[in-house]
Amino acid sequence: MSIKLYDLVGKDHSRPFSPHCWKVRMALAHKNLSYETVPTSFTEVRAVEGGASKIIPVIRDGETVVSDSFAIALYLEHTYPDRPTLFGGQGGESMARFIERWSLATIHPFIGSAVLMDIHECLEPVDQAHFRKTREARFNKPLEEVPVGRDEKLEAFRASLAPLRSTLAEQPFIGGVTPLFCDYIVFGALQWARVVSTYGFLASDDPVAVWFERCLALHEGIGASVPAAA
Amino acid sequence: MSIKLYDLVGKDHSRPFSPHCWKVRMALAHKNLSYETVPTSFTEVRAVEGGASKIIPVIRDGETVVSDSFAIALYLEHTYPDRPTLFGGQGGESMARFIERWSLATIHPFIGSAVLMDIHECLEPVDQAHFRKTREARFNKPLEEVPVGRDEKLEAFRASLAPLRSTLAEQPFIGGVTPLFCDYIVFGALQWARVVSTYGFLASDDPVAVWFERCLALHEGIGASVPAAA
Numbered sequence: 001m002s003i004k005l006y007d008l009v010g011k012d013h014s015r016p017f018s019p020h021c022w023k024v025r026m027a028l029a030h031k032n033l034s035y036e037t038v039p040t041s042f043t044e045v046r047a048v049e050g051g052a053s054k055i056i057p058v059i060r061d062g063e064t065v066v067s068d069s070f071a072i073a074l075y076l077e078h079t080y081p082d083r084p085t086l087f088g089g090q091g092g093e094s095m096a097r098f099i100e101r102w103s104l105a106t107i108h109p110f111i112g113s114a115v116l117m118d119i120h121e122c123l124e125p126v127d128q129a130h131f132r133k134t135r136e137a138r139f140n141k142p143l144e145e146v147p148v149g150r151d152e153k154l155e156a157f158r159a160s161l162a163p164l165r166s167t168l169a170e171q172p173f174i175g176g177v178t179p180l181f182c183d184y185i186v187f188g189a190l191q192w193a194r195v196v197s198t199y200g201f202l203a204s205d206d207p208v209a210v211w212f213e214r215c216l217a218l219h220e221g222i223g224a225s226v227p228a229a230a
Numbered sequence: 231m232s233i234k235l236y237d238l239v240g241k242d243h244s245r246p247f248s249p250h251c252w253k254v255r256m257a258l259a260h261k262n263l264s265y266e267t268v269p270t271s272f273t274e275v276r277a278v279e280g281g282a283s284k285i286i287p288v289i290r291d292g293e294t295v296v297s298d299s300f301a302i303a304l305y306l307e308h309t310y311p312d313r314p315t316l317f318g319g320q321g322g323e324s325m326a327r328f329i330e331r332w333s334l335a336t337i338h339p340f341i342g343s344a345v346l347m348d349i350h351e352c353l354e355p356v357d358q359a360h361f362r363k364t365r366e367a368r369f370n371k372p373l374e375e376v377p378v379g380r381d382e383k384l385e386a387f388r389a390s391l392a393p394l395r396s397t398l399a400e401q402p403f404i405g406g407v408t409p410l411f412c413d414y415i416v417f418g419a420l421q422w423a424r425v426v427s428t429y430g431f432l433a434s435d436d437p438v439a440v441w442f443e444r445c446l447a448l449h450e451g452i453g454a455s456v457p458a459a460a
Contacts, residue, residue: 026363041405067285085321087321088316088320088321088324089317089319089320089321089322090318090319090322090406091315091317091319091321091322091323091325091326091405091406092318092319092321092322092324092325093321093406094318094322094401094403094405094406094410094412095321095322095325095326095329095404095405095410095412096321097397097401098325098329098332098393098394098397099325099328099329099393100413100458101392101393101396101397102328102332102393104393105392105393105396106393142368153290154300156329162331162335163331163334163335163336164328164331165414166334166335167327167328167331171324171327173324174324174325174328175321175324175325176320176321176323176324180324180325182321182324182325211296217244223301228242
């Protein structure tokens with residue numbers, strides 16, 4: 001029986017956009033595990049698996065329900081140890097946590113603000129209302145004002161990727177010669193941006209952009225299979 | 231025959247201060263390898279092992295000479311695989327590189343500027359002249375002006391440690407339940423600051439400071455064995 005992935009979508013179910021769900025899609029593909037996705041809108045999340053989690057991704061694997069992308073990756077690693085590794089050992093499990101926290105602190109705030117209206121445009125009206133209410137409470141301003149000033153912050157955003165850029169001068173993936181879950185952590189954030197927005201977060205000659213293209217092609221191109229926003 | 235570590239010092243040979251040499255000291259202790267240090271001043275570096283490297287640390291292990299702290303850690307890992315691991319697997323080797331680049335991009339520039347005059351004070355006159363010449367060329371200003379403004383930048387520096395702080399809310403070390411080389415990478419930078427300067431880089435209740443205290447106590451307290459600058 002294949003694994004069930006509850007995957008965040010808007011109006012177009014063929015364009016999943018959640019960064020955290022993308023991490024899990026890539027992890028499932030990396031492990032060569034068969035899975036089916038359950039397209040899930042913002043307002044449907046609370047009903048997933050009887051209220052298993054306030055956020056998705058959530059997976060069901062037989063009798064087991066797991067939420068949180070990092071917890072799911074660890075679950076897959078330990079449940080399917082004979083499949084390709086997602087962490088490359090215990091040290092990688094611990095250090096991937098650091099990379100997750102770096103991505104959340106460095107990449108997510110800028111992208112999340114810059115594409116807020118783009119996400120809103122992707123949603124059904126009932127989800128738009130939910131999105132507006134929760135995000136306006138989080139940012140403490142009207143939705144439309146959140147992306148304002150993104151152009152002025154773009155250079156600092158690109159500069160903040162220096163540790164990643166410098167790492168990629170040493171090795172093709174954060175995980176080394178081949179990708180690991182740590183790559184999917186950062187990929188998920190940039191794929192989120194790519195699927196919902198035409199905004200140019202990266203210069204095309206940035207080594208980070210070149211690495212991102214490599215990630216889009218992984219696992220029979222599941223990342224690239226969703227066209228960029230146009 | 232014990233490993234020889236060329237270790238950067240100033241006037242007081244009992245107070246080694248190089249962040250990169252501290253990484254290697256901790257790595258040698260972690261592997262339970264016996265070593266002797268060769269106190270080496272800035273102007274003596276070029277003569278080390280017949281000009282093996284422009285910078286230290288350099289180690290000699292029998293017939294093998296290795297320079298660069300990360301290369302040394304990898305050498306120790308693969309030469310002494312039966313000793314406690316420094317990386318916790320291949321994934322850890324690759325992800326530790328990211329943590330090195332993060333530390334170099336995030337921690338080193340602020341500490342390096344803030345303590346520049348403190349380092350200068352630690353040196354013999356001949357090394358002071360060398361240090362002034364090379365650093366004034368690098369910073370393109372008089373040595374005395376480099377630390378100016380550190381108080382205004384301190385808050386942003388502390389904020390930039392968010393990914394580390396957040397990781398330490400999940401696990402006691404960056405390497406997980408026990409420390410790995412990735413911990414020594416960041417430890418080295420903060421130990422550099424601690425040995426040369428009384429400046430308060432971290433608030434005492436910062437989880438990063440609490441982790442740093444844990445690192446000072448590791449391996450029979452070799453970090454703490456050098457008293458903080460007073």
